[in-house]
Structures are given as structure tokens and as C-alpha cells.
Amino acid sequence: MTRYLFPCLVLAWCFHGLVHATELGTRDTHFTINGKRTFLLGVSYYAALGASTPQVQKDLNDMQRDGFNWIRVWGNWGAFGTNISAVKTDGTLREPFFGRLQSLIAECDKRGMIVDVTLARENGAKEPPGMPSLEAHSRAVVTLIEGLRRHRNWYLDLANERNIRDKRHVSQEDLRIMRDLAKGLDEKRLITASHSSDDEDLIRHVEPYLNAVRLDFIATHRNRSKGSSQETAVATVMYHKKLSEMNLKIPLHYQEPFRRGYEDWEPSKSEFLTDLKGAIDGGAAGWCFHNGSQRRNPDQFPRRSFDLRDKRLYDQLDSVEQEVVKAVKAIVTKE
Numbered sequence: 641m642t643r644y645l646f647p648c649l650v651l652a653w654c655f656h657g658l659v660h661a662t663e664l665g666t667r668d669t670h671f672t673i674n675g676k677r678t679f680l681l682g683v684s685y686y687a688a689l690g691a692s693t694p695q696v697q698k699d700l701n702d703m704q705r706d707g708f709n710w711i712r713v714w715g716n717w718g719a720f721g722t723n724i725s726a727v728k729t730d731g732t733l734r735e736p737f738f739g740r741l742q743s744l745i746a747e748c749d750k751r752g753m754i755v756d757v758t759l760a761r762e763n764g765a766k767e768p769p770g771m772p773s774l775e776a777h778s779r780a781v782v783t784l785i786e787g788l789r790r791h792r793n794w795y796l797d798l799a800n801e802r803n804i805r806d807k808r809h810v811s812q813e814d815l816r817i818m819r820d821l822a823k824g825l826d827e828k829r830l831i832t833a834s835h836s837s838d839d840e841d842l843i844r845h846v847e848p849y850l851n852a853v854r855l856d857f858i859a860t861h862r863n864r865s866k867g868s869s870q871e872t873a874v875a876t877v878m879y880h881k882k883l884s885e886m887n888l889k890i891p892l893h894y895q896e897p898f899r900r901g902y903e904d905w906e907p908s909k910s911e912f913l914t915d916l917k918g919a920i921d922g923g924a925a926g927w928c929f930h931n932g933s934q935r936r937n938p939d940q941f942p943r944r945s946f947d948l949r950d951k952r953l954y955d956q957l958d959s960v961e962q963e964v965v966k967a968v969k970a971i972v973t974k975e
Contacts, residue, residue: 661749661791661792661793662674662748662749662750662751662752662753662754662791662792662793663675663792663793664754664792664793664794664795664830665830666830666856666857666890666891666925668889668890669880669883669889669890669891669892669923669925670891670925671754671857671891671893671925671926673709673752673754674752678709679920679925679926679927679972680709680710680754680893680925680926680927681707681708681709681710681916681926681927681929681968681969681972682708682709682710682711682712682754682756682895682926682927682928682929683703683708683710683711683712683928683929683931683945683953683965684711684712684896684899684928684929684930684931684932684944684945685699685711685712685713685945685948685953686712686713686714686717686932686945686946687714687717687719687724687945687946687947687948687949688711688713688740688744688945688948689713689717689724689725689726689737689740689741689744690717690722690724690947690948690949691948691949691952693743695948695951695952696744696747696952697747698952698954699952699953699954700747700748700751700753702954702965703753704751704753706965706966706968706969707968707969707972707973708753708929708965708968709752709753709754710753710754710755710756710926710928711748711753711754711755711756712755712756712758712895712896712928713741713744713755713756713757713758714757714758714759714760714800715727715741715757715758715759715780715784716759716760716770716771716780719933719943719946719947720939720940720943720946720947722947722949724737725737726738726740726741726784727759727771727780727783727784729770729771729772729776730771730776730779731771731775731776731777731778731779731780731781731782731783732779732783733783733787738783738787741757741788742787742788745757745788745791745793745794746791748793748794749791749792749793752793753793754793754794754795755793755794755795756794756795756797756895757784757788757794757795757796757797758797758800758834759771759777759780759781759784759796759797759798759799759800760799760800760801760808761777761799761802761807761808761809761810762806762807762808770807774814774817774818777799777810777814777818778817778818778821781796781798781818781821781822782821782825784796785822785825785826785829786825789825789826792828795829795830795831795832795856796822796829796830796831796832797832797833797834797859797895798810798815798818798819798822798831798832798833799814799815799818799833799834800834801834801835801836801861802815802833802834802835803835803836803837803841803845804836810833812848812849812852812853815833815853815855816852816853816854819831819833819853819854819855830856830857831855831856832855832856832857832858832859832893833849833853833855833859834859834860834861834895834896835849835858835859835860835861836860836861836896837860837861837863838862838863839862839863839871839875839878839879842858842860842879843878843879843882846858846879846882846883846886847886850886850888850890851886856890856891857890857891857892857893857925858879858890858891858892858893859893859895860892860893860894860895861895861896861897862875862894862897862898864897864898864899864902864903864905865905866905866907868898868915869898869907869911869912869914869915869918870914870918871918872894872914872915872918872919872922872924873917873918873919873921873922874918874922875922876892876918876919876921876922876923876924877922877923879892879922880892880922880923891924891925891926892923892924892925893924893925893926894915894919894924894926894927894928895926895928896928896930897915897927897928897930898911898915898930899930899931899932900931900934900958900960900961901931901932901933901934901935901936901937901940901942901944902932902935903935904936906960908960909960909963909964909967912929912964912968913964913967913968913971915927916968916971916972917971920971920972929961929964929965929968931944931945931953931957931961932944932945932946933946933947942956942957942958943956944956944957
């Protein structure tokens, strides 16, 4: 009997791990978590790899209390004189930050939370240097897929705002090559690439994103002008109409909406909540509470998710944002 005990214990341990694993999927126009249709309510948490473990734990506790079930973290992020990228400019892994990314995803896996891992040819702060070639970018994709394979609670954004015609730009052909590379390594991994534009431009890109690049879902960054929250529901319906014309069903993810600190217009609590409600009413699959640095302030404080070295995210939110994070759960619960 004894010789059978150890293999049985190993199987039991493996089964236990599988039972408690968090798996992201899609079903028609929605996301699923462990097979159950779930609206992804998220938080921008870009510089998480620069935060201490206690800070991250406290932020995740507060996020879950407030109903958030996903975070957006960058695989190559640097700002304000620091480089916390999990991959080098040649795409190979970079410690200790790759290990921190692994630990963060594992912690979110235990909590039932989803992680967006985003790559960029260049980030908005233009530091540190991005991945200037398809070869380096592809190697970063391989590094992430292979190093994080065991967890099913994360998806990959191949290229942040890839359509913008500056150093962020990544061609559709490059996207297709990297998407196919990722799927060859991990067929079930969900893959997207984020798009920044007005609503009509996104609609024009839907067909090539789905038929040529073959993304698993659309991740869009809508315009950040005052009044845009009033247009979200209509824009979402317009997107679904385009899909219907193509006889396709695929999730639309509002990955990076407007935020405070970006320009003169400072969105109010009601504008954040109207945007979220419009996304839900229109049939979107997810929405993010976006946040970042106060660009017009000296040293851009508070920097929020853009710099988490000294203060955790929740301790950097202003009074309006504190009201927003406490109000979103009730809106999603009504879905």
C-alpha cells in the first residue's frame, strides 16, 4: 500500500491546485472566469512590479472589497527615473522584476483575480527604452508565455496603443506574427492588442483585428474628452452592430478609459459611473478604473499607478477617486 501512497498524494495535490486555479475565458461577447460569465471590473496598476509585497497585498485587499476582479500591469514599464520592466529591451527576462510578476500573478490566481500583462514598443513616458524590433518584441512574448504558462488567470496585450503612428506603432503584420507565436506556445492563452482612437476608427479596425490578426477580443482606449461618458453606451452598441454584420461575437473590453490628472478636464464621480454604466448597458465585457500621474503638477504627484515605490495606489487616490472606487461595485452587481 505504501508504494501507492506517494503517487496518490501527488495527484491529490495537483487536483487541489487545479480546483483552486482561476481560468479566464470568453463566451460570445463576454468574459468568463472558471466558466462563469463575468464582467471584468478593473484597475490600472501599471507599476505594480515596483511596489513592496505588503503594499500590493493591501491594495489587492481593498480592490476586492470594492468589487474589482482584474488589474492591468505592464511587462515593460519605466517612469520617473526608474526601470521596473520584467523583460529587457532584447525581450529576455529581467530580474528581480520577472519574479515579482510571477508572484503577483500567483497571488491574483489564489484570489480569483485576472491580470492584464501589457507590452509596448515604447511607453508613454518614453523611459526606459522599449523593444525597438519585431525580434525583441517576439522574444518578450515567448519569455512571458513560457515563464507564466502555469497560470490561467492572465491575458497578454501584445502592444499598447499599437495603432498610434509614433514609437508605439506596431503593424498588423507584426501583430499577426506575434499572435501566432503566442498561440503556438499556448493555444488557450487569450491575446489582444490595444487600440486608441475615436469610436468610428475602432469600427474600421474591427475586421482586420479579427480576420487578419485573429485577436481573442478587442481592447480599446476611447477618447478622453469631456462628455465622452455620455457616448459609451451608443459606441458599444455600434461595435456590436459591426460584429453582427460580420456574423461574429467577441468581447469588447474598455481597457483604458479617461482618468483624472490627464488634462484640464477632471472627470467627476458621476462621469466615471456614467461611463461604467454605459459600458455595461451597451454590452461591453469589461471596464477599467483608469488612473495615473497628475501631469500638470510639479513632479506629477500624485502619480497613482504610474509609480508605486513609495505609496500604494489606494493611498494616492484623490477624494473623487476614493468615492468612485467605493461606488462601482453596486453598479456592476446590478448587471
